[in-house]
Amino acid sequence: MLKFQNKIVVITGSGTGIGKAIAIKFAENGANIVILGRRKEPLEEAAKELEQVISRVKSNAFVKIFPGVDVSDEEGVSKMFEDLKxxxxxxxxxxxNAGVSGPVTCFANAPMSEFRSTVGIxxxxxFWTSSQAIKTMKPGSKIVTISTFFTEERPYEQRPYRFRSPYTASQGAKNRLxxxxxxxxTDKGIISIATNPGPVHSDRIYKTVYPKAAAxxxxxxxxxxxxxxxxxSVNADILPLLGENDTIVxxxxxxAASKLSQSKSITAEADIQKLNVTISALLAKIQSIAEKVQNNTSKMIADEQFLTQQQVAETVLMLSDDNISKILNGKVIPGDRVFYPVKPHISCSIPDTQTNFSSKITVFALDATDEADVARTEFLAQKIESAGGKTVILISKTSPKxxxxxxxxxxxxxxxxxxQENVKRMLNTATQKVGPIGNIIYITGKVPQTSKLVDLTRSQWDNLVDKFINTxxxxxxESLGMFVPGGAKNPPLFKNKEGTMIIIGPDMPSGGKVSGADRARVEVFRGALRPFATTVNQELSDVLKSKLRAYLILPGSVDGTEPNNENVMRAINYLTSGKAVNNAEIIYYPDEART
Structure with a gap:
């Protein structure tokens, strides 16, 4: 009997690439295969291949496809599992397994609709695929989540991935989820494991991610x-040409030259030909940089080899083994195969610093969960005003009365x-009526107490994602747009511009009886904000050459210590003083005792 004979395996994003390779590997081991995705044609082609595998191994398994099912679609996923049950x-x-590249551009230039979509998928x-699957699962079942090594390797080490801010945010949260x-x-006897396979040979990397990053x-x-x-504008037209024959290129x-000449009102044939030459050189440069990125990444791997899709499939099959999955339950396996040198982005040590707040306005944005969040905002605003500063506080309409x-x-x-339009308008109004803004502090509030994330309704989950990631x-x-008007489309404007943006929260749970489950739930959203902040800052400092910084303060500690607002204020003093701008550390744990 084949290892997964009579088992039902659901693989998301399985019409092509890694997902299809995983489906084939399970089919070779006797499983019944359920594949789904947004496009019908790739799923039908994959189903034909799977039927051939099933015929070859004589497992009598079935293949079922669910075309048009986007994993971020509440109704489509729910109906799929209802049908399967x-x-x-x-x-x-x-x-x-389902995923998308998302916008490959500086965060300032990434449309929020695409940011939300990337996080959503x-x-x-x-989350939604897992929570709905659990309703159809019995003890011994497994959930295997494929994530990425470009998030965080250890709690105190982050891996920024420039131009991929929504990707890193959602992947970091996936690991923690x-x-x-x-x-x-665990009480249901169901196992959850994640795997970060590292770089994998795929069309997405070679035809999308690397070229778009180079562009x-x-x-x-x-x-x-x-x-x-x-x-x-030109990049949108020429990137699809990579890999095509000379005639098509x-x-x-x-x-592309003709289109650009029309937008520039260029009519002389000689000038159009110059554009043609320039665009040809641009495409060649993009290809050269993309190849260099790929080569540099391979040099950070011991054998200099990306994994094949079949090797990833082997890993997933192994993690689904009854004995191995019990041993590795709750783990992210493997960390990765890449020796990726990073600077120490996280610190617990905060120098005592006094900041002059009188020269520019400090804007607070508060999405409070409880009175303690309100008290923190009041405390911090009073401290700043007592130091000669002026404050404006924007309160979420969902905050307590x-x-x-x-x-x-x-x-x-x-x-x-x-x-977003309201936020832009309020920042502009504050600038016009109160004065120039120098600091923007966003307070997320605490993660609301809930027994289990997997029991949340879809609207409750969506509210959490908005509260801690999207908003x-x-x-x-919008802060970046205020500090550097027009900078999103004209990046050189960012050079040497100054401004401080700070996200505070969510807090680690406090008290003497904090469980591992309580901490793990909060870490889902802290796990999104850490790689997000480091990615944005790498763009601001290394790519855009600005002095703008986005910092993250995470109050509380792993031992349940009550967060101390004096420690938070000390961190704000230091981060707004300008003394931290040249440091790699941009994430601060003010209540942790570690050095």
Whole structure:
């Protein structure tokens, strides 16, 4: 009998690439295969290959496809598992593989719609697929989540991935979600494991990620006679030409030159030919940089080899083994194969510093969960005003009513923090009516107490993702737009610009009886913000050459110590003083005793 005979295995994003390789590997071992994805044609082609494998191994297994199912779609995923339970019974293995590249550009230039979509597919898709699968699972079932090594290797080491901010945020949270689920479903006898395979041979890397990253480097500075906006426009036309034959490339470049000449009102044939030559050189430069990125990454691997998709499939099959999965429950396996040198982005040691707050306005944005969040905001605002500063407090309309009452003594407004246009308007209004803004501090509030994440409704989960990921990102992006008007489309404007943005929270749970499950739930969202902050800062410092910084303060400690607002204020003093701008550390644990 084959190892997974009579087992039902669901693989998301399985029409092509790694997902299809995993499906084939399980089919070779006798499993019934359920594949799903947004596009019908690749799924049908994959199903034909799977049927051939099943015929070859004589397992009598079935293949079922669910075309048009986006893992971020609540209704589609729910109906799929309802159908599977009704027609086939319990699901034995779920592999969370679906993913997208997301926007490959500086965070300041990444449309928030694409940011949300990326987080929705990678993180929410993993959450919702898992939570719905659990309803159809029996003891011994497994959930295997595929994530990335470009998030964090250890709690105190981050791995920024420039131009991929929503990707790193959602992947970091996915790792921590896999850990949190292992605590929450152990009573059901279900196992949760994640795997970070490292770089894998795939069309997504070679045809999308590396070329788009190379193209973004070109956009940031402009290329020859082309402005950043013109480079961005041309890139959209020429990137699909990579890997095509010479005829297609020449025709594509000619079309791009013609299109650009029209937007520049260029009519002389000689000038159009110059554009043709420039665009040809741009494409060659993009290809050269993409190849260099690939080569540099391979040099950080012992054998200098990316994994094959089949090797990833072997890993997933191994992690689904009954004995191995019990040993590795709750783990992220393996850490990765890449020796990726990083600077120490995290610190617990904060120098005592006194900041002059009188020269510029400090804006607080508060999405309070409870009165302690309100009290922290009141305390910090009072400290800044007593030091000669002026404050403006923007209060989320979902905050407790007491927030408006307690903070009314300050210049405060209640508003919808999730509305990007509202945020932009309020920052502009504050600048015009109160004065130039120098510091923006976003307070996330605590993670609401809940027994289990996997028991949340979809709307409850979506609210958490907005509260701790999407809305802080909106504020950060609009802050960048305020500090550097027009910088999103004209990156050279960022050079040497100054400004401080700080995200505070969420707090680690405090008290004498904090469980591992309690800590793991909070870590899902801290795990999103850490790689997000380091990625944005790498762009601001190394790519855009600015003095703008986005810091992250995470109050509380792993031993349940009550967060100390004096420690938070000390961190704010230091981070707004300008003394931290040249340091690699941008994440601070003010209540941890470690050095």
């Amino acid at each position: 009704k027609t086939h019974g319990a699901v034995d293995v779920v592999v969370n 990678h993180l929410t898709g993993t 896999a850990e949190a689920m292992s605590w929450e479903i 973004e480097f070109m956009r940031v500075s402009g290329f020859e006679s082309l402005t950043p906006e013109e480079v961005e 020449k025709e594509g470049i000619a079309k 007491i927030a408006e009452e307690k903070l009314s003594k300050f210049h405060s407004h209640v508003m919808d923090l999730t509305n 802080p990102a909106i504020f950060l992006q």
